Amino acid sequence: MNGLTLSETDFLDYAPIGIIILMAVTFALANVVLTLMLGPSRKGKTKGMTYESGMKPIGTARKRFNIRFYLIAMVFLVFDVEVIFLYPWASTFPNIEPRSPEGLIWLGRIFFFMFTTVVAYIYGFRKGIFRFD
Amino acid sequence: MISIADKIATMWPEITLFIGTCIVMVLGLSSKLVMRKACSPVAGLSLIIAGLLALQNDDAVGVMPYLMPYAKALIAGVGLLLLMLLAGTVDRDQEMRIAGGAAFNPLSSTRAEFYAFFLFSLTGLMLCTGAEDLIWLFLALELTSLPTYIMVTISTSRSRGQEAGIKYFFLGALGAAIFLYGFALLYGGTGTTNLVEMQTQFAQGQINTIAMLGLILSVIGVSFKIAAVPMHFYTADVYQGAAAPVSAFLAFVPKAAGFFAIMLLVSTVGWNQGVAGGLPEPLHATLWMMAVATMTLGNVLALLQHSVKRMLAYSSIAHSGYMLVGVIAGPGETGSGSLGFVGNGLAAVLFYLFSYGVMNLGVFAVVACLEKTGDSGERVEAEQVGDLQGLIRTKPLLAVVLTICAFSLLGLPPMLGFFGKLPLFTSGIRAGEIPLVVILGLNSAIAAFYYLRLVKAAIIDEPAPNAEPLVSTPFGARTLAAGLSAAGVVVFIVLAGPVMRSSERAAVVRDVSALEVHDLADGQNAVPVAVND
Numbered sequence: 001m002n003g004l005t006l007s008e009t010d011f012l013d014y015a016p017i018g019i020i021i022l023m024a025v026t027f028a029l030a031n032v033v034l035t036l037m038l039g040p041s042r043k044g045k046t047k048g049m050t051y052e053s054g055m056k057p058i059g060t061a062r063k064r065f066n067i068r069f070y071l072i073a074m075v076f077l078v079f080d081v082e083v084i085f086l087y088p089w090a091s092t093f094p095n096i097e098p099r100s101p102e103g104l105i106w107l108g109r110i111f112f113f114m115f116t117t118v119v120a121y122i123y124g125f126r127k128g129i130f131r132f133d
Numbered sequence: 134m135i136s137i138a139d140k141i142a143t144m145w146p147e148i149t150l151f152i153g154t155c156i157v158m159v160l161g162l163s164s165k166l167v168m169r170k171a172c173s174p175v176a177g178l179s180l181i182i183a184g185l186l187a188l189q190n191d192d193a194v195g196v197m198p199y200l201m202p203y204a205k206a207l208i209a210g211v212g213l214l215l216l217m218l219l220a221g222t223v224d225r226d227q228e229m230r231i232a233g234g235a236a237f238n239p240l241s242s243t244r245a246e247f248y249a250f251f252l253f254s255l256t257g258l259m260l261c262t263g264a265e266d267l268i269w270l271f272l273a274l275e276l277t278s279l280p281t282y283i284m285v286t287i288s289t290s291r292s293r294g295q296e297a298g299i300k301y302f303f304l305g306a307l308g309a310a311i312f313l314y315g316f317a318l319l320y321g322g323t324g325t326t327n328l329v330e331m332q333t334q335f336a337q338g339q340i341n342t343i344a345m346l347g348l349i350l351s352v353i354g355v356s357f358k359i360a361a362v363p364m365h366f367y368t369a370d371v372y373q374g375a376a377a378p379v380s381a382f383l384a385f386v387p388k389a390a391g392f393f394a395i396m397l398l399v400s401t402v403g404w405n406q407g408v409a410g411g412l413p414e415p416l417h418a419t420l421w422m423m424a425v426a427t428m429t430l431g432n433v434l435a436l437l438q439h440s441v442k443r444m445l446a447y448s449s450i451a452h453s454g455y456m457l458v459g460v461i462a463g464p465g466e467t468g469s470g471s472l473g474f475v476g477n478g479l480a481a482v483l484f485y486l487f488s489y490g491v492m493n494l495g496v497f498a499v500v501a502c503l504e505k506t507g508d509s510g511e512r513v514e515a516e517q518v519g520d521l522q523g524l525i526r527t528k529p530l531l532a533v534v535l536t537i538c539a540f541s542l543l544g545l546p547p548m549l550g551f552f553g554k555l556p557l558f559t560s561g562i563r564a565g566e567i568p569l570v571v572i573l574g575l576n577s578a579i580a581a582f583y584y585l586r587l588v589k590a591a592i593i594d595e596p597a598p599n600a601e602p603l604v605s606t607p608f609g610a611r612t613l614a615a616g617l618s619a620a621g622v623v624v625f626i627v628l629a630g631p632v633m634r635s636s637e638r639a640a641v642v643r644d645v646s647a648l649e650v651h652d653l654a655d656g657q658n659a660v661p662v663a664v665n666d
Contacts, residue, residue, distance in 0.1 A: 105137050119155045126162035128239045 071129040075121070082117045086110070143192050146183035146205050147259050153179025154252040161245025164237040166228075172248045173610075177216050179252065183259070184209025195265035196328045196400040196643050203483065203639035204262035204393060211385055211490035212255050214618055218378045218498050220610035222288050223247045243287045250280035254386055261393045267316045267326040270394055274312075274358065277390040278305055281383060288376035297374025304367040305357060312354025318347030329643065332401040336645035340402060340413060349419050351398050358391030359453040360446075362426040369434075372446035377514055378611070380442055381497030384449045385490045391453075392486060395460060396479055400642045404463030404564075411564060412461065420461050425572055428454025432579040441500050442516045444583055445493070448542065451580060452489055456482045458573055459557050462564035464640050474556060474633050476563040479640035481556035484633055488541070488553035491621040495538030496587075498615035499531045502608075505601040515603050518587060523596030527603060530612070532591045534619040541622045543584040544577050549622045552629050 050057045089110050096103045124130070141148075153176055161172045187205030194201065224244045231237055257276030264270035282305060286298030316326075322344025323331050335344075357364035372380040399412065399420075406413040412420065431451030438444040462478030465471060474480055500516055503524075507513035515521070525532040541548035554577065561570040605612070625632065 101138065105141070116155075119158065123158050123162070123245070126159060126239060126245075 068129065068132065071124070075124050075129065078117060078120045078124075082114070085113065139192065140194075143190055143194055143201060143263055144260075145190065146187040146209070147256050149179050149183040149186060150252050150256040150259065153183075154249045154256070157252060158245050158249040161248060162239045162242065164239075166231070169244060172244060173216060173220060176248050176252055177213060180209045180212045180216065180255070184213075187259075194263055196332050196397055197479075197639070197641065198643055199641050200393070200396075200483075200639045201262050203635045204389075205259050207483075207487050207490070208255055208258050208262075208389065211487075211494070214491070214494050214614050214621075215378070215382050215385065216251070217610040217614035217617070218381055218494065218501060219247075219251065220378075221606065221608040222376050222378050226290065247284060247287060250284050251382070254278075254280040254284070254382075258386055258390045258393075261390045264394070264397055265328050267319060267328070270328075270397065271309075271313060271316060274355070274390055274394055275309060278309070278358065278387060281387060284379050284382065285371060285375040288379040289374075293374040294376070297371045300367050300374075301371045304364070308354050308357025308364055310354070311357075312351045315347045315350030315352070315354055318343050318350060320347075322347055328397060328401050332403070332643060332645055335402045335406075340406070345413065345415055348398060348402065348416060352395055352416070352419060353423075355391050355394045355398070356423060356453075358387040358394070359456075360388065360450050361423050361453045361457065362430055362450070363423075365427065365430070365450050368450055369438075369443045369446040372449070373440055373442045373516070377442060377497050377501035377516070380445070381494050381501070384445070384493050384497065388449070388453060389486050389490070392456060392460075392482060396482065399460060403642065403645065404465075405646070411463065417461065420457055421566075421569065424454050424457035424461060424569065426454075427451065427457065428573065428576040432576050432583075435583045436579070438583070439518055440516050441496075441518055441521070441587065442514075444518070444587070445496060445500075448580065448583070449493065451576060452485075452493075452542075454576070455554065455557055455573060456485050456489075458561050458566070458569055459485065461566060461569065462557075462560040464642055465560065465563055472559075472563055474637045475559040477556070477637055477640050478560035478564065479642070480633070480637040481553075481560050483636040483639050484629075485553040485557060487632060487636070488549045488622075488625070491618050491625070492538045492541040492548075492550055495534050495615055495618035495622065496542065498611055498618060499535045499538075502531055502606055502611050502615055503528070503603045504606055505603055512604070518590050519597065520600070520603065521587070521590045522594040522600065524591040524603070526596065528605065531615060534615045535591050536588050537619045537622050539584040539588050543581050547626055549625050549629070552626065552633075556633075 050061065089106075093103075093106060096106060156175050156179075157172050160168050160175060163169055184206050187209065188202055191199070191202060193199060224242055224247075227238070227242055254277050257273050257278075257280075260273035260276060261270065264273055282298055282302040285301055286295050288294055319331070320326050322341050323334050323339075325331055325334070331344075353364065356362075357367075360368045372383060375383065399416070402413055402416065404411055411417055428451045431447045431449070431454060435444050435447035435451065438447060459478035459482035462481070464479045465476040471477075474484075499521075500514060503515040503520070504512045505515045505520060521535070524535065537548070541550035544550045544554040558570055558573065561567075561573065
């Protein structure tokens, strides 16, 4: 709890972090360099083609997408993040003493949190992002 | 340990504002004009309720236990004025098209978002005042700032607003990164993110190098919010690029958030640490240089500006420098040896935030009320000093408002700004910061030049013969905001007493000198000593 002065800090404690960083950098660099040195190099039209899970690509990926994909992704994100928070809440909630005021507050908070998501949904609905015409 | 229930009891104002935000977000997207128009009254109502609720709660929380009621009521009050000023900022073209028979298009409307972000930002500002933890403080500061980036961008349809928004966002991210790094070091140096525990540790004389470095970095990072040197670069461009009402918003809301954060952070080390009392030497030196550089640079660069908005931006930098003097001076002695309000630097800052919020808003409101026809025929803001020439002939009310508020910003007696600046001087003298006070005085003299130039243009100068005639914006609420802030500057000369007393009470820092050694073992039990009010 008490603060250490800089001179008292044992920097050797941080050595494992340094070693891991070193390993990561070495691994990445070694892979690139070894591939360049050892790997056979064949170039061709098919090799340079975009990988589309075995299908023949029908066009470039750099084209305009309809903005509704973007908006739907945003709405999805809202719900996704909500679920991320709901899960740890649900696994912690049984540990609270039953019928204690604490439990009520916990329940209130998560309902409040879900309420915010509903507001976000209503906002998206009013904004017209689910209208596909 | 403060339980969750107690914590929520102090947060009713924020919850009210949040509920207001939810309603506004849905109302603003209605296809009925009446419902859309209700956004602003709903926001105003939630601000009034939040302000009243804030005055009800008097629980002592954190390192500045009584900050919340005063600060939140102040936020709600100035927020109301800002709300009036923001009338008609967004969706003006679209509303005109709808009046001409076009259909309402929710995707291109920004009214709902604008008012929602306005309330979000004020919610964040209120949360700042009750922060007792570094994580809380960081989230509150970001909740204050993030909406403002978007408000700047959508406040005008011109590309300048977008440029301003982008600049503001990236520099804001830089500022946030710096103070977050500072927070991380503070945690590393003290082992806690709780400000109260931190204060207890510091009182035991355990300010180690890492914690001190963290504190200095945090203060420098937060100085982005208050637009202080060395984080001031965005100010002029952003204030000029945003619509005038949003610039007024930026001049108060992030600045107040920054000062609340700086006061809370600096309170943890306290003002009895240096060789001759005062802040610990490294922090003192940092704040001292920041204050001097901020006020000098702000005032000198303001002299060179031709645009009223840029001038006000630099003047806003200078005013941050003035307020930093109060932070350096600190609250002074409490108890019988106390000088009261005049010796209390923190009370001076809190009172100055109030007076600055009111008077600065007046000048921005005048700019927001005036328009001229631009080069390509569209209406643009009349933001050049030259545009204001002869304003007294055409718009006498606005000219009077401009004069009153500019005199007040200058600190001319007997305006409100004088009573705001005076305690900064007296508390600085009390703390023995004579060179700093001299520089503050010199800067006030420099500031006279550009404020008086503004007044001269409006009152004495004749309008240029071939000048574009100025038109009022068709929003009565903006004129009302201008009138109210000028009235506030005059009325609070008489009524300043109660505000000063409550600001003095809000400036109380949790006392650690009276703690027994065995209390220090667990800082949680430490109670703030009674206030002398």
